[in-house]
Amino acid sequence: MRKAIAITLSSTRDRFAGGGDAGTFILQKLIAFAKGLLFNILGVCILVGIWYIVSLVTKGALPTPVATFAVLWELIKDPFYDYGPNDKGIGLQLGSSIVRVFSGFALGALVAIPAGLLIGASNFCKKMFYPIVQVLKPVSPLAWFPIGLVAFESASKATIFIIFITSLWPTLINTAFGVASLPDDHKNVAKAFGFSRWKYLTKVLLPYSLPHIITGLRLSIGVAWLVIVAGEMLSGGIGIGFFVWDSWNALSLEKVISAILIIGIVGLLLDKVFSWIEKRVTYSV
Structure with a gap:
């Protein structure tokens, strides 16, 4: 009986010790998160401080943070109004850009992943196609726009x-x-297990390459979001890039800077999403 009681007390003590370890782990995570958040806030404050100093030095040529944040609040307070083709809310502008970005990005992924598998798996294909990739890769996005206009006869499709x-x-x-x-x-x-080509592709090649593929997709979505602004400045119509250009023509730097902040935040969120996916598929040996 005494032995049973001793075992029970020992088990209870171990559970409490384990709970203490879990509580310590959670507390450490919360402290690390709070420190990271504090550093992020400090960095933002330094940036806003530099911005304020520059606005004072330029004597109002660059709007102050207070004036810009007031305009930004007006933009996000009612983001989905629609008063005609040239007067739409920032939410509609942003939504249109996101649709174009993911349309072009998805089409690019559908071509890039099979082509990458082929080039990586075959030395013959690598020797034949990789030089073409290196020639086309550094070409400016704006240089492709006239070709897109000729091919699709639509500014929106040319942007995609x-x-x-x-x-x-x-x-x-x-x-x-x-x-x-x-x-x-x-x-x-x-080879030893006699895998067919399809089984080799799905059970060996793709699982091993998946972290690299997700890294490529993460970089590609960043490029796509970068290109959309320049593309919409040329195409006009609706979109966050057109909003920036239209705000500049209206001499509203507050709206221009507000749009830049929104573009940066959306880009950061997209990167975080793909970074989270990348961590989930990456394995350590």
């Missing part, structure tokens, strides 16, 4: 085209690198 053509390269290159870096041991095991 330049997003497609410029965002596919990071995914293609990272996919090819991931496939090419597959260890020989993996290939030998697949």
